[in-house]
Amino acid sequence: MDLKSLKTFHRIVALGSFNRAAEELNYAQSTVTMQIQKLEAELGITLIERGRTFQLTEAGRLFHEQSTGIVKEMERLQGRMSDWMLGETGELRLGAVEPLASAMLPRLLQEFLTAYPKIGIAVEIGSTPLLGERLLRGELDLAVCSRPVIGEGLYFEPLFSEELIFLLPEGHPLSVLERIAFRDLRDHRILLTAKNCPYRHKVEMLVGEACGSPLNSMEISSMAAMKHYAACGLGLALVPHSLLDPLPAGTLVREVKDARISVTFGLLCRASDVPLKLALGRLNDFLKERLRQDAVPAPMI
Structure with missing residues (x-):
């Protein structure tokens, strides 16, 4: 008919x-x-x-x-x-790493969905390697994450870098220092992210070179939770600035005395999807612009 x-x-x-x-x-x-x-x-x-x-x-x-x-x-x-x-409706699956998933993404998605109320978004929080695997399996459309070890089939666009700083509990022996060097961490417990986290490898390498192995460490798989473990006196952590808004009660921050260290964040998608179109393209363009605007500045490395 x-x-x-x-x-x-x-x-x-x-x-x-x-x-x-x-x-x-x-x-x-x-x-x-x-x-x-x-x-x-x-x-x-x-x-x-x-x-x-x-x-x-x-x-x-x-x-x-x-x-x-x-x-x-x-x-x-x-x-x-x-x-x-027109790219004004669709169901999107977005992956995100901490601390961006908790610190920046809720406010940005609220703004985006106000502008495009017909678009639906499901958010999955995980590590960069996990999000990359799910993208390749077609289980996610886009991810906000740290720089991955790029494999075949993925495309990463770096947007900004965040400098890492030390977070430690009040009364920690190293709190008397204005800046902390990696060699100062010898005999002190350091909190580390999950083994497959890209910038854990960077931290382990720098601390290991200064202090030797094995490290006195404790693994915390959730970056968002790490600051609470530090606040309870379980160790000190090297974390991005965005994780510390707000700064947990009972904690202090100290700059790194050695060469500045930062972690690069950006947008990850399947290489075959580039350029992104329709609703996914709108979300990608929005996040690209706003993450660059709102990020804590640090040199790209």
């Missing part, structure tokens, strides 16, 4: 006239007549009595009543598909 003819039929009924329906739809009257004739031929019934006054047949009244819901659903579907083509 032709949807255009069905919609024309409903406009004729609503306006009570072939002429007014033709004017509203910007059709020639002959086109409107032809569409109704085609619809009647497909159904094998007469829908409208031909005469001076407009009147539906009994079959026409029944057909109008039963097809109203179909027309409304098709109009809604056409609207949704139009929004989809």
